[in-house]
Amino acid sequence: MPGPARDDSAGRASGAARRLLAPVAARHNAVHAGAWWLWALGLATAASRTTNPLLLLLLIAVSGYVVAARRTDAPWARAYGVFLRLALFVLAIRVLFVVLLGSPVAGAHELFTLPRVPLPGWFQGIRLGGTVTAEGVLHALYEALKLATLLICVGAANALANPARLLKSLPGALYEAGVAVVVALTFAPHLVADVARLRAARRLRGRGDTGVRALLQVGMPVLEGALERSVALAAAMDARGYGRQAEVPAAVRRTTAALTLGGLLGVCAGTYGLLAAAGGVYGLPLLLAGVALAVAGLWLGGRRAVRTRYRPDRWGARSWLVAGSGVAVAALMIRFSTTEALALAPPAIPLTAPTLPLWPAAAILLGLLPALAAPVPARSGGGTAGPEPAVRRTGPGDGRGSGGPKAPADRRRRAGGGSDGEAGGPRPGPVPHAPHALPAAPPHSDTVARTAEEPRS
Numbered sequence: 001m002p003g004p005a006r007d008d009s010a011g012r013a014s015g016a017a018r019r020l021l022a023p024v025a026a027r028h029n030a031v032h033a034g035a036w037w038l039w040a041l042g043l044a045t046a047a048s049r050t051t052n053p054l055l056l057l058l059l060i061a062v063s064g065y066v067v068a069a070r071r072t073d074a075p076w077a078r079a080y081g082v083f084l085r086l087a088l089f090v091l092a093i094r095v096l097f098v099v100l101l102g103s104p105v106a107g108a109h110e111l112f113t114l115p116r117v118p119l120p121g122w123f124q125g126i127r128l129g130g131t132v133t134a135e136g137v138l139h140a141l142y143e144a145l146k147l148a149t150l151l152i153c154v155g156a157a158n159a160l161a162n163p164a165r166l167l168k169s170l171p172g173a174l175y176e177a178g179v180a181v182v183v184a185l186t187f188a189p190h191l192v193a194d195v196a197r198l199r200a201a202r203r204l205r206g207r208g209d210t211g212v213r214a215l216l217q218v219g220m221p222v223l224e225g226a227l228e229r230s231v232a233l234a235a236a237m238d239a240r241g242y243g244r245q246a247e248v249p250a251a252v253r254r255t256t257a258a259l260t261l262g263g264l265l266g267v268c269a270g271t272y273g274l275l276a277a278a279g280g281v282y283g284l285p286l287l288l289a290g291v292a293l294a295v296a297g298l299w300l301g302g303r304r305a306v307r308t309r310y311r312p313d314r315w316g317a318r319s320w321l322v323a324g325s326g327v328a329v330a331a332l333m334i335r336f337s338t339t340e341a342l343a344l345a346p347p348a349i350p351l352t353a354p355t356l357p358l359w360p361a362a363a364i365l366l367g368l369l370p371a372l373a374a375p376v377p378a379r380s381g382g383g384t385a386g387p388e389p390a391v392r393r394t395g396p397g398d399g400r401g402s403g404g405p406k407a408p409a410d411r412r413r414r415a416g417g418g419s420d421g422e423a424g425g426p427r428p429g430p431v432p433h434a435p436h437a438l439p440a441a442p443p444h445s446d447t448v449a450r451t452a453e454e455p456r457s
Helices: 002-021 033-048 055-069 075-101 134-160 163-168 172-185 186-204 212-239 250-275 278-305 316-339 356-370 408-416 444-452
Strands: 110-117 128-133
Touching: 033 055, 033 134, 033 163, 033 316, 033 356, 055 134, 055 356, 075 128, 075 134, 075 186, 110 134, 134 163, 186 212, 250 278, 316 356
Parallel strands: none
Antiparallel strands: 110 128
């Protein structure tokens, strides 16, 4: 019939278009780890140019949606929740300090008054207690929300980028420093995974997993796991010849050091100029000059590296789209910070509600492009896996039909009267009812809670 045929062809066309837009992630189409970091740093740069709470909340929503849509089941993907809690903690601490120690912004709308604690004269400019105004709290909330957004953007990069692949992509001149940085970046994801695993083990043993006592009892196994990983990492690095260098002339080493140091200083000065309010004129030229010097220094420094790369990651079209979306958001927000300065930095005095500027909000929405362009991660047990193989129906014979020869299990049943999997003899009796209470775990069993890992396949 023409109707179902048209529906079937339309479904196949839409499925092909969906696979072309966001296919299932594989090695040949995976997004480069550096692209995720460029995207996240672009969002962080955009957050540093504004104190508008609506725009900052929009940046948090964009990063959260991309993380929810494109993160994997790897241990480092759980770091986003930790950074969210850290951002909330920073927000609360900043507001609490303003309430207790006062704010540099003097307001006319008094909220409440705390008892004033007299301080000695050498505490000039610091007060403890006093009047708390709505303008001071609002100003502190704006600044704290900016810092919280920066932390959440960094957490998004940690949740999306594979640290091992990021290490493989570093130039040879930065390999030693890159190993240290990657090990430091993976500390938080591994810590989160260990704590979650140990809490699950405590719940299986019928013990509490909340409170100060549970936290103290979990700390020792976490420390033991960190030490074991450190020893294993040291052994692996020693086996792979970590630290070996090729013979390079002294002049080349000095030139490399000068170019790299000058490039890094130029990058730092240019970045500060771009982030500062009055440095937009000299910031971009310094940044470009620093990048050029750093690239030249890294190219020369790579000559002393003697390591090779196995199947290096490629920077494909999807990686360019992911990185380009973050760079576009940062560039547009830097532009709008000069043309729409009042909308991006609403004042706390007078006390007015912030407004949402349309063009900066549209620029931030460009950060959603990775949720469409990046491949869909193949989750374990998710919906991205292929169809399961069909199960062939079997008959009383060997599975090929009812007329085939009998299976060996059928011959055993005729010989001994047993069922499938039995060698003969009487059938086993019913299994006695198991008690509801599990046996108590031996003392100090939390130190071996690593046995409660994911189920084996």
